[in-house]
């Protein structure tokens with residue numbers, strides 16, 4: 001995504017393209033290692049010291065709500081964020097807690113009778129286990 005694409009996706013989502021939202025999106029585009037909100041704030045704040053923690057967190061929440069940014073739930077730890085643009089699943093390492101992208105594949109939807117009136121947007125998987133590095137260490 002280039003700068004124009006960031007602006008377009010903000011416009012398309014109905015969010016005003018403020019300098020801060022733009023900075024959050026641009027940071028996520030350049031850092032695909034699933035940063036936490038605190039890391040995003042640090043980066044945005046170092047570019048523009050006027051941006052407060054509260055504003056950054058609010059912007060992040062707006063972007064998640066608008067479907068531009070995804071929060072990857074990691075139990076017991078700070079949520080990690082990435083851009084919604086490219087569909088992928090996630091792998092979380094039990095040992096080092098690294099969050100890695102796994103190429104997208106379609107997951108069968110549950111039977112409609114078990115969903116009732118719920119409307120499913122997507123089904124996202126989180127695979128867990130040992131990442132390549134930790135698996136190698138464990139086998140030694």
Ligand SMILES: [Zn+2]
Pocket residue numbers: 093094095096097098130131132133134135
């Ligand atoms: Zn690991």
Ligand SMILES: [Zn+2]
Pocket residue numbers: 034082088089090100101
């Ligand atoms: Zn991801």
